[in-house]
Amino acid sequence: MEDFLTLLGHEGLAGRLKRLSDELLYSTRDYYKSVGLDIGPNWHLVFLLFEKKEELTITDISEALNMSHPAIVKIVSSMKEKGYLQNKKDENDARKQNLMLTEKAKSKLPEFKKHWEAGILTMQQLVSDSPNFLEELSYVEAKFKERNYKERTFENFKAG
Amino acid sequence: MEDFLTLLGHEGLAGRLKRLSDELLYSTRDYYKSVGLDIGPNWHLVFLLFEKKEELTITDISEALNMSHPAIVKIVSSMKEKGYLQNKKDENDARKQNLMLTEKAKSKLPEFKKHWEAGILTMQQLVSDSPNFLEELSYVEAKFKERNYKERTFENFKAG
DNA sequence: TTCCATTATGTAACCAGTTACACAAATATA
DNA sequence: TATATTTGTGTAACTGGTTACATAATGGAA
Numbered sequence A, B: 001m002e003d004f005l006t007l008l009g010h011e012g013l014a015g016r017l018k019r020l021s022d023e024l025l026y027s028t029r030d031y032y033k034s035v036g037l038d039i040g041p042n043w044h045l046v047f048l049l050f051e052k053k054e055e056l057t058i059t060d061i062s063e064a065l066n067m068s069h070p071a072i073v074k075i076v077s078s079m080k081e082k083g084y085l086q087n088k089k090d091e092n093d094a095r096k097q098n099l100m101l102t103e104k105a106k107s108k109l110p111e112f113k114k115h116w117e118a119g120i121l122t123m124q125q126l127v128s129d130s131p132n133f134l135e136e137l138s139y140v141e142a143k144f145k146e147r148n149y150k151e152r153t154f155e156n157f158k159a160g
Numbered sequence C: 001t002t003c004c005a006t007t008a009t010g011t012a013a014c015c016a017g018t019t020a021c022a023c024a025a026a027t028a029t030a
Numbered sequence D: 001t002a003t004a005t006t007t008g009t010g011t012a013a014c015t016g017g018t019t020a021c022a023t024a025a026t027g028g029a030a
Helices: A009-036 A043-050 A058-065 A068-080 A103-126 A133-146 A149-160 B008-033 B043-052 B058-063 B071-083 B104-128 B133-146 B149-159
Strands: A083-087 A097-100 B085-088 B097-102
Touching: A009 A103, A009 B008, A009 B043, A009 B104, A009 B133, A009 B149, A043 A058, A043 A068, A043 A097, A043 A103, A043 B008, A043 B133, A058 A068, A058 A097, A068 A083, A097 A103, A103 B008, A103 B133, A103 B149, A133 B008, A133 B104, A133 B133, A149 B104, B008 B104, B043 B058, B043 B071, B043 B097, B043 B104, B058 B071, B058 B097, B071 B085, B097 B104
Parallel strands: none
Antiparallel strands: A083 A097, B085 B097
């Protein structure tokens, strides 16, 4: 408990969240690399989306994951490059990319899933001493959605 | 509660943490820009470190904030560029950059602090419905430090 | 005292996200 | 039906982090 950010209390919270999510990101990348899977940290979520729905557009994915569309464009093109996604032209709308899993993706999925299962266990271990963490994270997200950091801080500044 | 990542439970946790910390990052940057402060999101922490100790090296900062030294090199050079940091040669060790706040930094600090205070209030608001959040975050960090995602997942995979 | 290991910093290349802008296709409206 | 708006995707430039490598200065040990 001598960590500077922790000592700062609420002032260090944003930094700690960034640090944690960065650690997760790099450690996940490292994991995939070390077991020889050529997939990126977030492809996981994209694959899962395709289990719910066979065809998705860039926009569908970006809305479901709450990420900007250019981010999805990048992810999707790397997934295509590796041969996990293909697109089918939409007959009614020439702008759309109707994306689907390839056969390669489908055949690899069972292997991927074993690794993702292990990852889920890890996340359960990480919060095993923090029984309220997931729920309280939802509350934080809700607050943020209601009014974001910039707006809140601006108001707090004017009030102070 | 129809958010895909939330529905995923533990499987969506890493993504949610990334999303939250990204939102904080961009919103903070946006805030600074909109109030006309030419400082980056993490300079804050560096300024605070200099309140505890007048002189610091790159390594000191990188250890205190738990960030890689190249990250600090970048932050420090932008802070120098903007005239907030200067360095004094160490008489005993020619490798070291002994960094100090400039007069400009000291004179600006009171203004900065008002904004940071407003930011602290914001963070308090964000966790106001989550009384265990900070404490439980510490537990998560402790777990992670003990054994990181990669190692844990690797073990979980072998065991499964 | 010379040589080896360590430390402090710097640099390059990469990565995963963002905002801002562009533009064609589709849709709605005057 | 012509035009204005909205939608879907793409691209460029930026940011804040990382790892891997390089190098010079220091310190320790043979």
